Amino acid sequence: MPLEVDCKNAHIIIDSQAGFEAQALTRWQDRLKCLFREPRELLQYLQLPESLADPLPADFPLRVTREFASRMRKGDHRDPLLRQVLPIADERLEVSGYGIDPLGERQALAGQGLLHKYRSRILLVMTGACAIHCRYCFRRHFPYAEQKHLPQHWDSLLAHLASSPAVNEVILSGGDPLMLSNESIRQIIRDLRQTQVKTLRIHTRLPVVLPQRVDQGLLDALHSFDGRCVVVVHANHPREIDAETGNALRHLGTRATVLNQSVLLKEINDSAEVLSGLSETLFGYGVLPYYLFQLDAVAGAAHFQVTDEVARSLMQQLSALLPGYLVPRLAREIAGEPSKTLISF
Numbered sequence: 335m336p337l338e339v340d341c342k343n344a345h346i347i348i349d350s351q352a353g354f355e356a357q358a359l360t361r362w363q364d365r366l367k368c369l370f371r372e373p374r375e376l377l378q379y380l381q382l383p384e385s386l387a388d389p390l391p392a393d394f395p396l397r398v399t400r401e402f403a404s405r406m407r408k409g410d411h412r413d414p415l416l417r418q419v420l421p422i423a424d425e426r427l428e429v430s431g432y433g434i435d436p437l438g439e440r441q442a443l444a445g446q447g448l449l450h451k452y453r454s455r456i457l458l459v460m461t462g463a464c465a466i467h468c469r470y471c472f473r474r475h476f477p478y479a480e481q482k483h484l485p486q487h488w489d490s491l492l493a494h495l496a497s498s499p500a501v502n503e504v505i506l507s508g509g510d511p512l513m514l515s516n517e518s519i520r521q522i523i524r525d526l527r528q529t530q531v532k533t534l535r536i537h538t539r540l541p542v543v544l545p546q547r548v549d550q551g552l553l554d555a556l557h558s559f560d561g562r563c564v565v566v567v568h569a570n571h572p573r574e575i576d577a578e579t580g581n582a583l584r585h586l587g588t589r590a591t592v593l594n595q596s597v598l599l600k601e602i603n604d605s606a607e608v609l610s611g612l613s614e615t616l617f618g619y620g621v622l623p624y625y626l627f628q629l630d631a632v633a634g635a636a637h638f639q640v641t642d643e644v645a646r647s648l649m650q651q652l653s654a655l656l657p658g659y660l661v662p663r664l665a666r667e668i669a670g671e672p673s674k675t676l677i678s679f
């Protein structure tokens with residue numbers, strides 16, 4: 335009899351025949367079967383009226399883990415975690431200057447999945463899948479396929495590395511590269527060990543939205559890399575970090591330098607109190623802030639935009655509240671620039 339997953343109670347019901355060993359099976363993968371995919375279902379769970387959701391089906395549909403949803407406040411339609419994932423009618427507003435591909439990456443990403451924009455580092459799109467769909471995501475319009483194994487273009491990526499001696503860092507991105515199996519990650523690391531790459535960086539939201547992803551197999555895989563590992567997680571609000579997530583981040587920290595990047599989002603984290611709380615909460619688990627991004631002008635996300643003026647003022651307040659190492663760098667990405675562009679304040 336197959337394992338049955340009890341989504342509501344966040345634990346696996348084990349068939350007695352399968353016994354205890356089965357309990358240790360890829361639990362994070364089972365939890366992925368429990369994602370909320372229907373706005374109606376999520377709103378019911380949060381004791382909110384179904385009418386809050388956009389009635390039209392979105393081309394980038396709702397997707398959120400139960401773990402992340404469990405940190406939302408029941409009965410609060412303005413909850414900052416809910417606002418990050420619930421499709422609303424505002425997304426269909428056409429706002430001039432907001433396009434489907436603000437960074438001109440669509441072609442590169444749909445093709446071989448490699449972005450070599452900055453001299454020393456290349457970014458690889460390993461998979462289009464994510465465990466959560468963030469409404470402000472600049473990749474929301476990309477037509478890439480979900481992938482659970484090494485991408486077909488992996489060999490050509492290795493060939494590109496061989497012919498690009500200035501590259502010393504490889505960034506695994508997506509989608510979420512930790513949607514790949516531990517076996518695939520071990521394979522990637524085995525291959526990278528044969529190259530000049532000194533730093534392996536992973537950009538992922540999974541440790542935050544599904545802390546079970548940080549399992550022993552992943553920690554062992556990272557340990558097998560002989561260079562440095564950097565994991566850049568993505569959290570925007572301190573309530574995203576509960577004890578279980580904190581624990582996962584701490585474990586990651588035993589194998590990698592763990593940093594956080596956030597996106598500045600209107601009515602979600604556009605306050606010095608929230609942003610300083612985020613830095614302090616993460617630091618409690620050994621995570622340091624990296625970037626605070628100004629939103630890319632992606633169609634459907636204009637209602638999240640915070641002005642540069644407000645962003646600068648927030649940074650001044652943050653700098654007064656926090657030690658320098660807990661203040662993220664305010665930045666944006668400008669197509670064609672040789673690095674991220676810092677915004678001074």
Ligand SMILES: *Cc1c(COP(=O)(O)O)cnc(C)c1O
Pocket residue numbers: 449450451452455456457505667673674
């Ligand atoms: C953001 C980004 C990087 C990483 O830039 P850092 O400033 O080192 O974090 C690398 N490649 C691409 C294409 C990027 O968009």
Ligand code: SF4
Pocket residue numbers: 463464465466467468471472473508509510539568
């Ligand atoms: S997890 Fe990252 S890549 Fe995936 S939807 Fe959210 S912001 Fe976009």
